[in-house]
């Protein structure tokens with residue numbers, strides 16, 4: 001087959017469908033994307049979403065913007081950086097806005113990881129760190145958490161080598177729910193080339209470590225609007241770090257990484273912090289109810305949590321319990337995270353009051369039948 005290119009005919013090979021160059025081995029090795037089961041008509045306690053939705057002010061702002069989407073968004077939304085900086089208590093130069101916390105994780109790997117570089121992951125934790133490290137040719141090293149899933153500084157130190165680029169800590173930790181004390185994070189900042197603290201759930205906790213960014217140039221704190229602010233479907237989050245690190249992350253991102261709607265929704269959400277405070281209080285009440293409800297049942301052990309979910313240890317098969325709850329219209333997360341005994345753990349997101357009650361009723365029925 002021939003095509004004309006300029007005034008010279010060139011040969012274009014005939015292609016069969018599915019024929020293309022060999023993809024990078026890291027991509028071939030990556031597990032396929034797992035999509036949660038279809039969840040219409042089901043109580044969704046499996047994705048750590050905000051069941052109350054965003055502030056009505058956000059909804060109003062989104063409606064008013066519907067006709068404006070023909071314009072590109074700001075590649076560096078300084079008004080939003082300013083508002084985030086005020087909310088967090090840092091300077092706007094310390095903020096980079098990202099397409100969710102996930103993109104912030106991805107950008108850190110883009111900026112720092114050469115094939116063969118190591119990343120220390122405090123396990124069990126959010127499995128995106130391992131997946132993204134591997135995708136960039138990085139080598140994940142695992143520092144197992146101790147009793148109560150606390151981080152053991154000496155275990156992290158043992159995993160650090162001259163090839164280590166970063167240590168990842170999720171606090172409060174998904175899926176275990178516990179937060180890491182500031183003193184421990186300080187020690188980790190002293191021994192890590194870069195310390196990444198993922199604070200996706202910080203609004204539901206007793207405090208943030210973001211002040212460390214002022215004292216340590218190697219600390220990056222990741223945040224999201226997906227959880228307490230209820231904007232998961234819009235994909236918006238941010239990272240806080242020293243100015244030089246923020247500039248590197250900005251260079252590595254795509255120019256229009258966050259949409260106009262997402263940026264404006266985040267601004268409107270920050271204008272209604274009273275609403276977020278209310279959501280957080282309701283979630284904390286729901287968390288207590290779920291904890292006490294499960295504590296009273298035999299066959300499950302809930303763990304205390306500083307997030308919008310609870311880790312639950314099951315004395316029989318967790319997958320069976322998960323499936324039987326699903327039959328009753330309740331979706332919880334069956335945990336397969338590295339570092340957790342397989343088929344023994346579930347994660348339950350705090351839902352609306354009536355959803356939490358439905359869950360407890362269904363759980364009691366399943367456990368007693």
Ligand SMILES: Cc1ncc(COP(=O)(O)O)c(C=O)c1O
Nearest residue numbers: 100101102126174200224226237
């Ligand atoms: C610990 C943690 N970090 C980051 C994220 C990413 O959130 P998003 O990309 O929606 O901001 C999640 C989402 O569940 C999470 O659990």
